[in-house]
Amino acid sequence: MSNPIKRIMVYVDGTEQSVTAAQYAICLASFSGAELIAYYVINTRAVEDLLKARIFLKDEQVEYEHDMEADAERYLNYINELAVKKGVSVIKKRSRGSVHREIVDSIEADDVDLLVIGELSRIRSRRDEFFDETERAMRAVSCSVLIVKDEDRVWEMYESLV
Amino acid sequence: MALIDLVVEKIVKIPLESQDKPDILRELVRILKDAGEIDDFDAVLQGVQDREDKQSTGLEQGIAVPHCKSAAVSSLKLAIGIAPQGIDFDSMDGQPTNLFFLLIASPGLSGPHVEALAEIAKLSRSKAVCKALVHAESAQEVVELLKGS
Numbered sequence: 001m002s003n004p005i006k007r008i009m010v011y012v013d014g015t016e017q018s019v020t021a022a023q024y025a026i027c028l029a030s031f032s033g034a035e036l037i038a039y040y041v042i043n044t045r046a047v048e049d050l051l052k053a054r055i056f057l058k059d060e061q062v063e064y065e066h067d068m069e070a071d072a073e074r075y076l077n078y079i080n081e082l083a084v085k086k087g088v089s090v091i092k093k094r095s096r097g098s099v100h101r102e103i104v105d106s107i108e109a110d111d112v113d114l115l116v117i118g119e120l121s122r123i124r125s126r127r128d129e130f131f132d133e134t135e136r137a138m139r140a141v142s143c144s145v146l147i148v149k150d151e152d153r154v155w156e157m158y159e160s161l162v
Numbered sequence: 163m164a165l166i167d168l169v170v171e172k173i174v175k176i177p178l179e180s181q182d183k184p185d186i187l188r189e190l191v192r193i194l195k196d197a198g199e200i201d202d203f204d205a206v207l208q209g210v211q212d213r214e215d216k217q218s219t220g221l222e223q224g225i226a227v228p229h230c231k232s233a234a235v236s237s238l239k240l241a242i243g244i245a246p247q248g249i250d251f252d253s254m255d256g257q258p259t260n261l262f263f264l265l266i267a268s269p270g271l272s273g274p275h276v277e278a279l280a281e282i283a284k285l286s287r288s289k290a291v292c293k294a295l296v297h298a299e300s301a302q303e304v305v306e307l308l309k310g311s
Contacts, residue, residue, distance in 0.1 A: 013273050043273055046280040053283040054254060055227050057217055067231075067272035074270070099277075121167050133277060 009037040010116040011103060011134060014075050017118025021148040022079045023158040025116040028146075029088050030161055034113070037091045038079040039106060040072040043133070045098035086161045099133035100140055107141045115145045165278040168240040169308045172197040174301035178245040178262070183218075186249055187211060187228060190264040193241040205234040206266055220253030224260040224296065225286040229279060231269045238274055239266040242304060246296055260296045261286075 010025035012018045022038060029036040047064055050056040056064070076092040083090040093110075095102045107115060117134050138145045148154060175193050180186045191207045194200045209230035213219065220226040241264040248258025263282045267275030285291060291307065298304045 014271055015274060043276055043280075046276045049280055050276065050283060053286075054221060055219065055229070055279055055283055059216075064272050064276055067269065068276070071270060071272055 003032055003034065005032050005034045005113045007035045007037065007110065007112050008032075008114045008116060009039050009103075009107065009110065009112040010079070011118075011137065012038050012040050012075050012079055013099075013118075013134070014071050015118060016151070017148075018075075019078070019082075019118075020151045020154050021116050021118040022082060024146075024148040024154050026079075026083045026086055026088050026090075027154075027157050027161055028114075028116070029083075030086055035091065036083065036088060037093055037110060037112065038076055038083075039103065040076055040094045041099045041102040042068045042072055042094065042096045043099050044096045045101075082158070086158070100136035103137040104140045104142075107143050112143050115141050115143055117145060117147055119147060119149045165238075165240065165281045166309060168238060168278075169242070169305055171301040171305055173199065173240055174242045174244075174304045176244045176298060176301060176304065177247070178243040178249070180245075181249065183214070183249070183251050184211075186243070186245070186251065186262065187214065190228065190241050190243050190262055193243065194239055194264070194266070197241075199239045199241075200235055200266070202234040206230075206232050209234075209266070210264065218252035218254075220251035220259050221286060222253065222255040222257070223286070223289070223292065224248065224253075224257060225292065226251050226253065226259045226262050227265065227279065227282055227286070228262065229265040229267075229275075231272070231275065232266050233269055235266050235268050237268060238271060238278055240264065240278070244296060244298065244304070261292060 010022045051061045072094045080090050180189045195203045200206050209232040210228050213230045219228045243262040251259035
């Protein structure tokens, strides 16, 4: 049987949980030989909603989108550095729009076998108003999803990778 | 960290004691200071006031969402204040404001900040939830209302 996982995508959003997910994905790519994509979505949909709701001013919209572009560059470069240290190649990818929608579309377009994401909130509010974009993506994507937990254990695994 | 993870009793105050906008902002930032969420009270307050000076974050139907980015915090910070009597907060509809959601984010976390603000915006559109929050009698009740438990 050939390797069932040929392409892994890790979703990175700047949170500590997503960095831990990236470390796990790097280990997984190293062990399996799968191709690794690090993906960041600049959430322009939420920014537009905030402008419509008048919570944001026009100059805030511009400023936050600029900041998120810079965050994307910084976090994707950081993940690349983590991977290079362990001899793993990473394809850096980013897009703009609605986070869960962009992840779903990218999984399809890139023919991804496995989506790796950080730990989700342990609190599950019954209120629809509190939604998590990563959780929505997890439910909507067509491929298998791996949720990474236990930051300390993952760090040890990453550090022990030669 | 999801917005819902930030909703704990120590960052909720009912009722707010202040009677005007400058004091409300100060009282909201004080909630974070007293909860041990921030160290530099003055820097955070200045950031919030600077944003309010550009345009009030008082929306419609009694809700305000003061917010700013501040290097004085390293992660997302939320404070919730409720003024059942209503405060003049220069709101869009000219009506008194009852519900205040203060959100402070570090400059390197624009994505999570935007998503948290979007969740608050969505929550503010639910008249039933807002009405229940205004009539809540304790921080515990607010936490239970928001977490849906």
